[in-house]
Amino acid sequence: MFEIRHVQPEDIFPVIKIAFETLPERYSPEVFNRFYESFPEGFLIAEKHHKVIGFIVGIKTSNEAARITMLSVNKNYRKKGIGSTLLTQFLKEMTLQNIKQVELEVRINNDVAIKFYKKHGFDIIETVSSFYQTGEDAYIMKRVLRTR
Ligand SMILES: CC(C)(COP(=O)(O)OP(=O)(O)OC[C@H]1O[C@@H](n2cnc3c(N)ncnc32)[C@H](O)[C@@H]1OP(=O)(O)O)[C@@H](O)C(=O)NCCC(=O)NCCS
Numbered sequence: 001m002f003e004i005r006h007v008q009p010e011d012i013f014p015v016i017k018i019a020f021e022t023l024p025e026r027y028s029p030e031v032f033n034r035f036y037e038s039f040p041e042g043f044l045i046a047e048k049h050h051k052v053i054g055f056i057v058g059i060k061t062s063n064e065a066a067r068i069t070m071l072s073v074n075k076n077y078r079k080k081g082i083g084s085t086l087l088t089q090f091l092k093e094m095t096l097q098n099i100k101q102v103e104l105e106v107r108i109n110n111d112v113a114i115k116f117y118k119k120h121g122f123d124i125i126e127t128v129s130s131f132y133q134t135g136e137d138a139y140i141m142k143r144v145l146r147t148r
Pocket of ligand 1: 022023069070071072073074077078079080081082083084085105106110112113115116117119
């Protein structure tokens with residue numbers, strides 16, 4: 001079994017390691033600290049046997065909107081529902097924060113992530129050309145949250 005909880009400062013290094021191993025974008029360590037300091041409610045980790053095996057980070061973009069900036073699960077632990085549990089818990093947390101809609105960007109060739117987000121009620125609302133530094137295009141996906 002795994003546990004989902006809010007990130008703590010000591011989790012940041014293992015989170016950076018997962019991001020480095022699994023995400024094409026390169027972020028400096030300060031970026032993770034800034035996410036943690038500015039909106040800790042939107043930074044969750046999945047933990048198993050005291051090991052960080054996945055994480056999700058979101059930021060508030062307005063009083064009522066948030067954006068998922070990163071979501072990743074360690075390769076050895078995928079397809080076991082961990083990404084889904086992280087996302088579901090994140091969306092619950094956003095509802096508690098009075099957030100009404102959540103957006104994210106995803107590479108248009110990241111079929112796994114697109115399928116994953118669609119399964120969780122996100123729709124593609126826009127394509128942004130050359131969104132990434134590599135020149136790749138992004139889909140913007142959005143989900144409206146049910147109000148309490
Ligand atoms: C996207 C990601 C977070 C999914 O995490 P996960 O823990 O493996 O996902 P889950 O086990 O909760 O899967 C939920 C659903 O997503 C879809 N999915 C997940 N992995 C898939 C795969 N390899 N192929 C096809 N569909 C997949 C399926 O619909 C799955 O439901 P199912 O198990 O009933 O078929 C993970 O693949 C990952 O870390 N990818 C690399 C980073 C990334 O692309 N992040 C998102 C962009 S920021």
